[in-house]
Amino acid sequence: MFFLNRVCPYATAVIAAAFLLLAANSCTAPASPPVAIRIRWAHDPESLDPLELPNPQAVEGVNLLHGTLLQLDYERRTFEPALAVSLPLEQRVGDSLTLFAFQLRPQVSWDDGQPVTSRDVEFTLKLLACPTLPYEAARSRYGFIQAVQLDPTDSRRFTLICTGHAPTYRQAAGTLPILPEARLDPQGRLRRFSLAQLYRGQTDTALTAFAQAYQTAKGSGPGGTIPGCGPYELMSWQKDARLVFRRKANWWADQVKQPGAAVLQARPSVLEFRILPDDASAALALERGEVEVYPQMPARLFARLRQSPAASRRLAFHTASSFDIVTAIFNTQRPMLADALTRQALSQLFDASQLQKATQLDEGQRTVGLICPADRTNYNDSLPLVAFDPAGAGAMLRRAGWRHSPAGWIRAAPAGISRARQALRLALRYRAGDAMYETIALQFAAAARQLGIPIELLPTEPTNFSELIKQGSFDVCIRSIKGNPFSYNFTPLLHSRAIGESNLSRFSSPACDRLVEAIAEADASPRRARLLRQFQGLFQEQAPLVPLFLVPTRLAASKQLAGVRACDLKPGYVVTALYRVDTKAATDKP
Amino acid sequence: MFALTLLRQLLGTGLALWALVSAIFLLSHRDPTGPETWLLPDLAERAGPLRTARAEQEVARQAVRERLGLNLPLFYTGRVAQPTGRSRWRWIGSHNQYHQWLMTLVQGDLGRSIRTGEPVGARLAGALRYTLPLMSLALLVAATAALGLGVRLAATPRWWHPPVRTLLVAVQSIPLLLLALALLRLLALFDEGDGYALGWNWVFSFGLPLVSLVLVALPELTLQLEAGLRLQLQTGYAATARAKGVGEEALLWHHALPNALAPSISQLTEMLPALVSGALVVEVVYGLPGVGRLLAEAAALRDYPVLIAGVLLAGAARLGALLLADGLYRWADPRLRWHRATA
Numbered sequence: 038m039f040f041l042n043r044v045c046p047y048a049t050a051v052i053a054a055a056f057l058l059l060a061a062n063s064c065t066a067p068a069s070p071p072v073a074i075r076i077r078w079a080h081d082p083e084s085l086d087p088l089e090l091p092n093p094q095a096v097e098g099v100n101l102l103h104g105t106l107l108q109l110d111y112e113r114r115t116f117e118p119a120l121a122v123s124l125p126l127e128q129r130v131g132d133s134l135t136l137f138a139f140q141l142r143p144q145v146s147w148d149d150g151q152p153v154t155s156r157d158v159e160f161t162l163k164l165l166a167c168p169t170l171p172y173e174a175a176r177s178r179y180g181f182i183q184a185v186q187l188d189p190t191d192s193r194r195f196t197l198i199c200t201g202h203a204p205t206y207r208q209a210a211g212t213l214p215i216l217p218e219a220r221l222d223p224q225g226r227l228r229r230f231s232l233a234q235l236y237r238g239q240t241d242t243a244l245t246a247f248a249q250a251y252q253t254a255k256g257s258g259p260g261g262t263i264p265g266c267g268p269y270e271l272m273s274w275q276k277d278a279r280l281v282f283r284r285k286a287n288w289w290a291d292q293v294k295q296p297g298a299a300v301l302q303a304r305p306s307v308l309e310f311r312i313l314p315d316d317a318s319a320a321l322a323l324e325r326g327e328v329e330v331y332p333q334m335p336a337r338l339f340a341r342l343r344q345s346p347a348a349s350r351r352l353a354f355h356t357a358s359s360f361d362i363v364t365a366i367f368n369t370q371r372p373m374l375a376d377a378l379t380r381q382a383l384s385q386l387f388d389a390s391q392l393q394k395a396t397q398l399d400e401g402q403r404t405v406g407l408i409c410p411a412d413r414t415n416y417n418d419s420l421p422l423v424a425f426d427p428a429g430a431g432a433m434l435r436r437a438g439w440r441h442s443p444a445g446w447i448r449a450a451p452a453g454i455s456r457a458r459q460a461l462r463l464a465l466r467y468r469a470g471d472a473m474y475e476t477i478a479l480q481f482a483a484a485a486r487q488l489g490i491p492i493e494l495l496p497t498e499p500t501n502f503s504e505l506i507k508q509g510s511f512d513v514c515i516r517s518i519k520g521n522p523f524s525y526n527f528t529p530l531l532h533s534r535a536i537g538e539s540n541l542s543r544f545s546s547p548a549c550d551r552l553v554e555a556i557a558e559a560d561a562s563p564r565r566a567r568l569l570r571q572f573q574g575l576f577q578e579q580a581p582l583v584p585l586f587l588v589p590t591r592l593a594a595s596k597q598l599a600g601v602r603a604c605d606l607k608p609g610y611v612v613t614a615l616y617r618v619d620t621k622a623a624t625d626k627p
Numbered sequence: 628m629f630a631l632t633l634l635r636q637l638l639g640t641g642l643a644l645w646a647l648v649s650a651i652f653l654l655s656h657r658d659p660t661g662p663e664t665w666l667l668p669d670l671a672e673r674a675g676p677l678r679t680a681r682a683e684q685e686v687a688r689q690a691v692r693e694r695l696g697l698n699l700p701l702f703y704t705g706r707v708a709q710p711t712g713r714s715r716w717r718w719i720g721s722h723n724q725y726h727q728w729l730m731t732l733v734q735g736d737l738g739r740s741i742r743t744g745e746p747v748g749a750r751l752a753g754a755l756r757y758t759l760p761l762m763s764l765a766l767l768v769a770a771t772a773a774l775g776l777g778v779r780l781a782a783t784p785r786w787w788h789p790p791v792r793t794l795l796v797a798v799q800s801i802p803l804l805l806l807a808l809a810l811l812r813l814l815a816l817f818d819e820g821d822g823y824a825l826g827w828n829w830v831f832s833f834g835l836p837l838v839s840l841v842l843v844a845l846p847e848l849t850l851q852l853e854a855g856l857r858l859q860l861q862t863g864y865a866a867t868a869r870a871k872g873v874g875e876e877a878l879l880w881h882h883a884l885p886n887a888l889a890p891s892i893s894q895l896t897e898m899l900p901a902l903v904s905g906a907l908v909v910e911v912v913y914g915l916p917g918v919g920r921l922l923a924e925a926a927a928l929r930d931y932p933v934l935i936a937g938v939l940l941a942g943a944a945r946l947g948a949l950l951l952a953d954g955l956y957r958w959a960d961p962r963l964r965w966h967r968a969t970a
Contacts, residue, residue, distance in 0.1 A: 081916075083743045091742055171694055171744060173687045174667050180683060181675040201676055209674035238690070276753055277916030277924075313914040321811050322914075500929055504660040519671075529671035529680075538681060539670040557676075 073281065073309035074598065074615050076330040077319045081277045081312050085262045086255070087214035088165050088175040094310070097608050099214065101282050101308070103265035104153075106139055107211025108300040111604040111611050114522055116211050117300045120145050120153065120266070125197075127207060135202045137210050141193040145266060146289045147217050153266055155195035159185045160218035163227040166235035169248035176236075179213060181206060184232050204560055205524045220264055221254050222247065268303030268613065282308045304600060304616040324348055329595035332609045336398045339591045355592040355603035355610075356400055360409055360520030363473070365481070365583040368512050370543040372450065373459050380580040382433035383463075383513070386484040387477070388425035393586040396473040400589040406573035407527065407584060409520060411605075415566050417573040423583060427488055434461070434488075441489055462491040466511035469496035474515050477585065481513070506541050514541070517588065522606070525569060526557040531581065544581035636953070640946040648939050652728060655931040656701050662741045662929065663691040695741065699724050737939075738932040740925075747936045750921065755903065758910075758917035761833065762902045765840035770895060773845055777852030778879055781860065792850070799846035807839045807912040836909045848894055855887030888959045896952035904941040 082095035087103045090096050108119035118124060125137040145153040162185055165175040181199050188194035199206050218225070226247040227235075235244075255263050262271050266289065269282040283306065290301040311328050313319040320338045323331045324347075334342075342348040365387055367374045374380055393401050404410055405420040431441070438448040439461060446461035465482060467474040475496070482492040497505060506514050518530070529535050531553050533545035552572050559565035576582070590609040594601040600614035667687050673680050692698045700723045706714040731738060737747040780788055798806075814835065859865060860883055868878050907919035918937065925933035957963045 168690070173690045173694070176690075177668050177673055177683065177687050179674075201679075203674060203676055205674045275916060276750070277920055278757075278914065311914065312916070314920065315911045315914070317808060318811060318912050318914060321808075325814075500660050500665070500927070504664060526671075528677040529669070529673075532677055534677050534681065535670055538684070 073307035074305045074330065074617065075309045075311055075328045076612065077322065077328040077332070078280075078310045078312050079314055079316075079319070079333075082280070085271065085274075087216070087263065087265070088172045090174070093607055097612065098271075098280065098282075098310070099265075100267065101269040101303075101612070102262060102267045102271060103214040103216075104145070104267050105212050105214050106158075107208070109606065110299045111606055112299050112602075114606065116208055116523070118142075119300055120215060121211070125207060125210070129202055133201060135199045135206055137197045137199065137207060139195055139197065140191075142293065143193065144289045144292045145193075147220070147266055148264065148270075148285065148287070151217075151219060152192070153215055153217075154192040155185070155187045156192070157215050157218050158195055158213070159187060159232075160222060160227060161213065161216045162232055163230065163235055164216060164221070164251070166232055167227065167244060167248065168235065168238045168240055169244045170251065178209065180236070182210060182213075182232075183236075203526075203557065205526060208523050215266065216263055217266075221251055224250075226250075269308065272307075277312055279312060280310045282310075299611070299614070303613045305613070308612065323352065323593060323595075326351075326595070329598055330601070330610065330615070331593045332590075334591040334593055336396065336400070336591065339593065340398050342593055351596060352593050353596050353601060355594070355601060357590045357592075357603035357609070358402055358409065358411060358605045359588055359590045359607075359609070360522055360605060361517045361588045362404065362407060362520060363477070363515070363517050363585045363588060365477070365585065366506070366511075366514050366516065366542045367581055367583075368509055368514075368543060369545070369581050370509060371512055373461055374512060376437055377579045378433060378437035379439070379461075381578075382430040382437060383485075384423050384580050384583040385426045385430040385433070386488070387423070387481055387583055387585060388484065389423065389583075389585040390425070392477055392480055396476050397586065397589060400591075402587045402589075404584050404587060406576045407518065407520065407530070407582075408525070408569060408573060409522070409587060409605075412522070415525070415569040417570040420573060420577055423577070425484075427484055431488055445489055445491060462493070463512040464493045464495055465513045465515070466495040466497055466502065466506060467515040468499050468502050470499075477515050507538065509537075509541075509543055516541075518582075520587075524557075525565070527553040527572070528557050531576075542581035544579065546579065549575060549579070633950075636950055640950065644939065644942050644946060647942050648732075648935055649725070649729075651935050651938055652725065652931075653702065655935070656724070658929060658931075660929060661692070661697065662695060663688040663697075665929070666691055666741070696724055696727060699727070701725060737936040740930050740933050742928060742930050747932050750933060751918065751936055751940065754916060754918040754921040757915055758904075758906075758919070759902060761836055761915070761917070762840070762906065765837050765844065766895070766898055766902065768837070769841045769844035769848060772841070773848030773852055773891075776845075777849045777856060778884070780849065780853040781856035781883075782879060783875060792853075795846040795849055798842055799850070803839065803843050803906075803908045804912065806842060807835070807909055810835050810839055811912065832913065832915070836906075836913045836915060839909050839912075840906055844898065848891060851894055852887060852891050855890055856883050859883035859887045885959055889956060892952055892955045892959060896948040896955070899948035899951065900941050900944040903944045904937065 078094045078097075080092055080094050082098045083091045084095055085098050085102060087099045090099060104120045106119060106121040107116040107124070109115075110117045116124075120141055122140045122142045125139045128136040128138070130136065139158075141153055141155070141158075147153060162179065162182060164170065165172045165179060181201070181203070182197050183200050184198040186196040186198060188196075197210050199210065218227075226243055229243065230241075262274075268288045268290065269284055272281040272283045274280045284303055288303065290303070293301060311322065313322055313328070316335050316338055319328065319331060320334070320342060322328045324342070339354065342352060343354050365384075367380050367383065369375060369380070374383075389403055393399065393403065402410055403422050405417060405422055408416050410416050410418070434446060435441075439446045440448060444460070447458050448461075450457060450459050463485065465478050467478045469475075478494055478496075482494055485492050495511070502516075505511065506516070529539040531540060531542070531544055532550050533540070534550075536543045536545060552568065552575060556565060556568045556572060559568060590603050590605060592601065592603040592610050594610075597618055598615055599618045600616050601610065602614070603609055604611060667684065670677070670680050670684060673683075675683070689698075700719045702723055702725050703719055703721070704716055705719055705723075707717045707719070708714045728738070735748075737751070739746055740750060743750075776791075780792065801809075856879065860878070865878060865883060868882055873882070904918055904922065906917070907923050909915065910917040910920040911923075918940075922934060922937040922941075924930075925937065
């Protein structure tokens with residue numbers, strides 16, 4: 038106790054003094070303008086292996102480190118040549134094969150000056166097919182490429198031989214990252230195996246030895262990154278805290294003269310991604326200048342900052358449309374939801390316009406189907422938007438054979454159903470902890486209960502939610518569907534073969550199957566536009582899903598930055614187009 | 628005698644820990660969402676035609692399960708299908724997931740993260756680099772300040788005692804999330820946007836989390852200690868000491884404090900597991916890459932090797948804290964030493 042008696046009254050003072058001293062030191066440190074452009078990320082990328090890509094942040098990071106054959110032009114919403122000199126020549130061999138002939142740019146090279154060749158492309162495909170490496174996800178994405186044919190006369194020409202045909206093949210093949218064979222497999226161990234042999238999954242001692250050597254070579258880079266031919270290199274990676282990327286001084290694309298090209302540009306010299314998981318903390322970090330770009334900002338925070346005079350002085354606010362559609366999905370295998378008329382009636386209980394106002398603060402867009410209204414060629418604007426009409430819903434339910442009784446809505450079961458009567462009561466499943474989904478669920482439940490339909494609300498933890506709706510454990514569920522502006526392939530969503538996987542509504546109709554198959558196989562043409570319009574009509578008539586609204590993209594950024602533009606494609610901005618206005622000459626490359 | 632007691636306690640602690648992590652390991656395999664469901668892209672993300680996609684997806688799932696060893700039986704016994712179509716319980720042997728996991732754990736290998744493939748030990752060590760200094764310093768500052776403030780508040784009443792007590796009660800009633808956000812907000816407003824450029828970022832990354840944690844722990848520790856000291860000052864032995872001429876300061880520190888410390892020791896040792904398990908709220912609000920966030924994300928993303936290692940660490944700290952509390956009680960209260968020695 039003597040020790041405590043003597044020490045304690047002073048210990049607090051000593052600790053406080055040390056703390057103040059630290060503060061004083063920090064405050065008097067010479068202020069230097071930050072060079073890096075600081076961007077908020079909500080999650081750590083977890084891995085920057087271009088063949089893993091566990092989350093959107095990983096995709097963004099990998100795009101800075103690695104080059105792909107084609108690159109997305111966010112403004113034109115097209116894929117443009119990047120490592121490839123031009124778009125590939127496509128050739129069909131009957132119905133069984135599609136060939137894509139690529140040629141690499143003559144300037145494309147690795148950091149050590151060695152050229153990127155077709156051997157590297159072949160190596161990358163073999164690497165992802167190697168059964169001793171954990172690249173099952175990449176095998177799923179690129180498994181349609183069954184062989185690579187190298188041009189013996191030109192080391193930069195090659196042909197990808199793909200199984201069957203799909204309009205998405207060109208885009209998918211174009212996003213294949215290219216990895217250096219000389220660095221990752223200097224002994225050429227994988228050359229002994231063909232792509233087909235590797236895909237057959239045969240294990241071999243040589244493959245096991247290769248996998249060990251590869252993991253060692255991979256782990257030698259900062260953060261375990263694989264060297265790439267992209268514009269940036271990773272300088273540091275503090276897990277769950279920050280990542281810093283620095284632009285390569287000798288990036289090969291600097292020699293490519295492409296005035297005004299949106300692809301192959303890398304303006305910021307240093308990019309720092311700060312990982313701030315909490316939205317409110319991230320907004321405060323933006324206010325005090327700790328981060329300068331906040332992509333995918335929630336509606337409420339965006340509105341609060343935009344209305345704040347102090348924030349408006351320093352920040353610029355950008356919005357754009359997106360291809361994410363919030364939808365209500367009916368489980369069409371439930372007997373009470375098996376008929377289109379009942380589903381149409383229930384669709385009218387969603388007040389989509391008010392929900393859009395409440396959750397997106399009047400931003401976003403409504404749509405009649407799964408196609409964005411901005412796509413004027415394919416959007417069926419002659420169809421009306423589903424209106425909120427509880428009275429009309431009641432009338433429609435009666436037309437569907439339902440009768441309102443003191444016990445609720447009941448109807449005689451169709452022949453072949455064991456029960457004599459059906460009762461209309463719905464279990465509504467949605468993702469817990471998201472105010473948008475909760476608001477939609479509560480609005481629908483209130484409208485349905487007013488009409489006399491009992492609703493059981495089932496807020497569900499996100500991972501369980503995905504699995505439970507895949508298993509069909511719901512009557513109605515609410516979730517967002519990611520749209521794809523590059524292809525119109527609705528087979529995963531509505532084809533009967535995808536039931537139990539991605540066809541969450543379990544909708545099955547031969548007519549719909551034929552239509553979505555025809556759309557998936559059609560190239561951009563007036564015929565496809567006709568099919569798409571027909572599809573939207575069928576979709577609204579059958580109502581397996583109710584599209585509520587498209588969620589907008591919101592972006593807030595410091596006014597010291599230029600090149601900021603909200604895009605309708607993820608991540609919602611073009612990071613390589615950013616540059617600092619005031620210190621442009623000093624810190625950023627033109 | 629003491630060594631034997633300690634050995635018995637350590638053995639009991641080890642067994643309890645083994646039972647805890649084994650239960651979590653076995654329960655984690657009851658999760659219907661296996662890693663193959665979220666490690667692989669959805670059917671909608673595949674480029675190929677749907678007619679072949681489902682079969683290919685199944686092959687990919689099987690490959691993931693094989694790679695992670697999930698195709699093996701879970702435990703030493705299990706239901707095995709018979710040629711008749713029925714299944715019955717059978718002894719499977721050591722070629723099972725639990726045995727393999729336990730053997731690697733015994734060798735000190737915590738396994739690899741399912742999501743990133745990183746060694747779990749390295750991942751946890753990286754997070755501890757942030758959590759341990761922060762939590763240790765917060766606990767040290769809070770305990771020292773509580774000791775000083777508690778003794779001052781229990782001494783002869785002064786004018787500032789009631790407002791300080793009211794303030795402590797008020798701070799104690801504020802949830803940590805609100806407190807952390809309020810501090811961040813206040814400093815953000817005060818800072819007016821130039822803080823980052825002025826090099827104030829250290830305040831956000833270390834100072835504010837420290838202040839938040841100290842403010843949360845301080846009222847509880849102080850008020851408890853003050854109440855204990857006041858109770859002791861009203862006892863007969865305190866009156867005797869005063870009658871014998873012992874001064875108020877000496878009475879507080881030498882006589883009342885050792886007797887009032889027991890509940891505070893419990894409080895302090897209760898806080899010790901947080902040294903390694905982290906303070907989730909503070910880590911999320913201030914964006915610190917500590918153990919709390921690591922474990923919360925591992926739980927949300929079903930990364931069970933990371934989660935089990937975290938539970939193992941927190942469980943060990945909890946059981947270690949109990950042992951420490953026992954030792955501190957013996958140090959603070961000689962009657963316990965005497966009682967055990969004569970028992």
